[in-house]
Amino acid sequence: MKNWFGVMLVMLLVGLFSSSLHAQSFGAPLSLKETTSISAILENPDSFVGKTLQVRGLVVNVCASRGCWMSIAAEKPFEQLRFKVEDGEMVFPMTARGKTATVEGVLQKFVLSKEDVIAYQTHHAQQTGESFDPATVTSGETYFQLRGLGAVIEDL
Amino acid sequence: MSFRRFNHALHRDIGYLCIGLTLIYALSGIAVNHLHGWNPNYTLEKSIATIPPSSYRGVVSEAMVLDMLRLIGERPTYENIFQPDPESLMVFVDGRVIQFHLPTGVVEYERAQRRPVWHALNYIHLNHAKKAWTWIADVYAVGLILLSLTGLALLPKGKFRVRCLVLTIVGILIPIIPLLLYY
Numbered sequence: 001m002k003n004w005f006g007v008m009l010v011m012l013l014v015g016l017f018s019s020s021l022h023a024q025s026f027g028a029p030l031s032l033k034e035t036t037s038i039s040a041i042l043e044n045p046d047s048f049v050g051k052t053l054q055v056r057g058l059v060v061n062v063c064a065s066r067g068c069w070m071s072i073a074a075e076k077p078f079e080q081l082r083f084k085v086e087d088g089e090m091v092f093p094m095t096a097r098g099k100t101a102t103v104e105g106v107l108q109k110f111v112l113s114k115e116d117v118i119a120y121q122t123h124h125a126q127q128t129g130e131s132f133d134p135a136t137v138t139s140g141e142t143y144f145q146l147r148g149l150g151a152v153i154e155d156l
Numbered sequence: 157m158s159f160r161r162f163n164h165a166l167h168r169d170i171g172y173l174c175i176g177l178t179l180i181y182a183l184s185g186i187a188v189n190h191l192h193g194w195n196p197n198y199t200l201e202k203s204i205a206t207i208p209p210s211s212y213r214g215v216v217s218e219a220m221v222l223d224m225l226r227l228i229g230e231r232p233t234y235e236n237i238f239q240p241d242p243e244s245l246m247v248f249v250d251g252r253v254i255q256f257h258l259p260t261g262v263v264e265y266e267r268a269q270r271r272p273v274w275h276a277l278n279y280i281h282l283n284h285a286k287k288a289w290t291w292i293a294d295v296y297a298v299g300l301i302l303l304s305l306t307g308l309a310l311l312p313k314g315k316f317r318v319r320c321l322v323l324t325i326v327g328i329l330i331p332i333i334p335l336l337l338y339y
Contacts, residue, residue, distance in 0.1 A: 060238040078239055080240065093268075
């Protein structure tokens with residue numbers, strides 16, 4: 001009897017704390033079989049708005065306060081796409097920076113006025129601890145992000 | 157055994173079983189309630205250095221990355237790089253992010269490290285483990301339900317007092333009033 005109890009306890013602990021050393025998943029399991037290039041999305045983003053997409057790339061930044069977004073590098077230089085989730089829905093670790101992630105989400109389009117851009121950049125600067133000068137914003141802008149459904153980050 | 161004694165024993169024993177998780181959930185709850193003021197999971201160690209400014213703008217070659225790492229006394233190896241713009245370079249190496257700003261020569265080092273204790277508490281509270289932990293958390297939730305229901309029947313000396321009713325009504329109103337105000 002005691003032996004059985006011991007075996008069950010060990011199995012429970014293994015089930016509880018075992019996790020893949022190579023990948024950690026967040027949110028819903030990935031469902032799409034094809035990955036779309038981020039650069040292809042950014043080349044003609046309007047044609048992808050509202051579509052569920054899977055993208056893969058290097059995580060270059062993570063929300064420092066809530067872990068509620070990741071920026072993923074595109075294939076072409078100087079391009080990145082933000083993967084955003086509701087606060088607490090998924091919490092991405094700061095240690096994801098520099099790792100490769102495969103994520104799925106719905107592409108959203110935001111048209112911001114100059115005031116909106118200043119408010120957004122101020123908030124972003126607070127989250128990342130970066131400095132931001134509102135005088136550098138001269139006009140409104142349009143930006144795109146993936147509304148996150150699920151993600152897998154490798155080698156976490 | 158009378159109902160009163162059975163209820164008392166049940167309340168006491170469930171209380172013992174729930175103590176660990178209750179403390180974890182409560183402490184982590186306070187921590188994540190104040191996310192605007194601090195990151196309860198990670199500390200960010202930052203430091204700054206400078207190298208000679210560069211007039212180069214554009215895609216940085218691998219040889220240039222290695223040269224820049226040598227300039228700051230780092231080993232000439234890295235895991236990944238990214239350029240957010242033609243003037244900047246991010247190098248990911250050994251869990252650190254090293255950011256070079258070419259026009260100014262400013263180099264920022266950043267390392268995110270797990271907060272001792274807090275990261276583990278939040279890991280449990282926010283169910284990052286998933287797997288069997290989800291079921292244990294459900295069992296714990298059932299335990300809390302039983303704890304509150306058996307608590308209702310813990311009448312002082314077995315007699316109903318007005319105080320019991322008043323405190324119970326206050327306990328119910330505490331979540332309802334914010335819902336009426338903010339929801």
